[in-house]
Amino acid sequence: MRATEFRSWLSRLTQLNQTQRDQLQTQLSCPQGMLAEALEPPEHCPHCQATALRPWGSSHGLARYRCRTCRRTCNALTGTPLARLRHRECWGRYAEAMVKSLTVRKAAEHCEVHKNTAFRWRHRFLRLIAEHRAQHESGIVEADETFFLGSFKGQRKLSRQARKRGGRARRKGFTAEQIPVLVVRDRSGQHADFQLKQLNAAHVGEVLRPLLDPDAVLCTDSAAIYQSFAKAEGITHHRVNLRQKRRTDGAFHIQNVNAYHGRLKLWMKRFNGVATKYLENYLGWRRLLERYGNDLNPLICMKESLGDYPVQQLTQT
Template identity: 55%
Template sequence: MDSSAFARILRSLPELTPSQREQLLTHVRFDAPAVVALLIENHPKDCPHCHEEALRPWGSSHGLPRFRCRACGKTSNPLTGTPLARLRMRERWLEYALCLNDGLTVRRAAAQCQVNKNTAFLWRHRFLKLIADMRPEKEHGIVEADETFFLKSYKGQRNLPWPARQRGGVSKTKGGGSEDQVSVLIVRDRSGKTADYMLKKLDAAHVTTALDSILDKDACLCTDRAGVYLSYAKSKRIRHEPIKASGPRRRGPFHIQNVNAYDSRLKGWISRFRGVATKYLGNYLGWHRMLDRHKYRPSSEQCLFEAVGWGSTVT
């Protein structure tokens, strides 16, 4: 096969459906040398301990090259200081990254990668550890903000604060912000940069902390007419365009349809997991942000690089 035909095949891989990827993986398996070569070629050249660019080759260990820093004298390998350090079966990482990209459940990912379901669960949260914290530094222009709610879940724990729910359950109260729900603030600008924050309480103090960390000083905040946003905009003296819940949902360029659409996609995507434990909810929010950044078609290499922190700059 000539190189141009092979390049066309590579470009078409992100367009495969989940079932087509499963069929492909029955014929093609990644191997450890290929994954190691990918890590060696792309890992940062600075020392993970002192961050100086003073690494020099220092042999190898457990299939990975080692380096010694001439500045601090410490040794490292391409995975030192990353969540994937000391994980085994490297030959299956790219395959597992495809499972994350397809949003597979733990059991389906375990079957596809031929690993134990406990291993698949461990890998999921190792891969998502850094991805969960990848947010844009600032959002600019018209920035939409809205809150959404997830039912609190103690899934997997032995001691529950209430009787076990059946099929996920429902909130005790209508609307959002009750004690059995987790409030998540979604902030999204018109370029598609998205940040989310799990709030301990939906009040002015917690909303202020979240918005202060993401809003550019010249941004125009567009929200519903909730009091927390009105008081925030007044105290920070920023431009604020509140949208009424009843009546026209759009006033010229000002609306919150983008953030509401993102909320809807997030809820629909996360429903496949039949309830997410609250202590892991942040990882799932970051997982969905990664998929949204890459238009739901990230490559396995992109997923792997973000998992080890090499693609952590969100522009």
């Protein structure tokens, strides 16, 4: 913009109302600066993984790099879930919407984009966040499952009659309609959860085996699947019999996991039912909120969406 045009633009700022001033302030202070701070120059070529990158001009406001090995170009977004998404000036505000756990329509209104765009952005932002969970847990490790009603939300062809706004299961208890989610948490705050295909010893062992330290003490309810896994792996297992109305046995309990179940279910209600194929993304979103607590901000959210995980702020239990 030329200097004369800029002065003319500045002279019209007094004509803005308060809402327009707030929008201008958000645009100036948040989006581009936040994205520039979140992005880091790539160390490896996303196409061939070589380290022979050199600057190669810029395009659409992003620095470009060219690989000397494969001769292909890239930028800091290439190979990330946010690659080729438009309206980068709105990403900062969308990260704010995620920190506030806004629904799709409210997030679209907050960013002044179409609701379909807000939905697409949600699951692009959450793709890598959903994969960020604890890789190792030790000490007293609590594990317990919770259930979500299976949902085909958004699909046109259903194998059953459609439900409205989440709905209810036809029968009480665990049935084929329910999707099991195993939550695992140790006393230092390390947290992981997994959407299971089936609730049996084989699937539980598949996710717990690489997660638990050999010296860990697994604390669960009296379900037989955990006992079978602990016996097969030689892990110390302490069972809390909830049917006898004993929720604690000294230091052994699953109160932290059960409390998390309550927070997760309460948080999920705002979305009026979550499609099963996107459930893992929402689990990752909730883990993000738990991981940072009040320290979570749009910049951290954007970094995690790009796969750059800052130092975790663990919630102590």
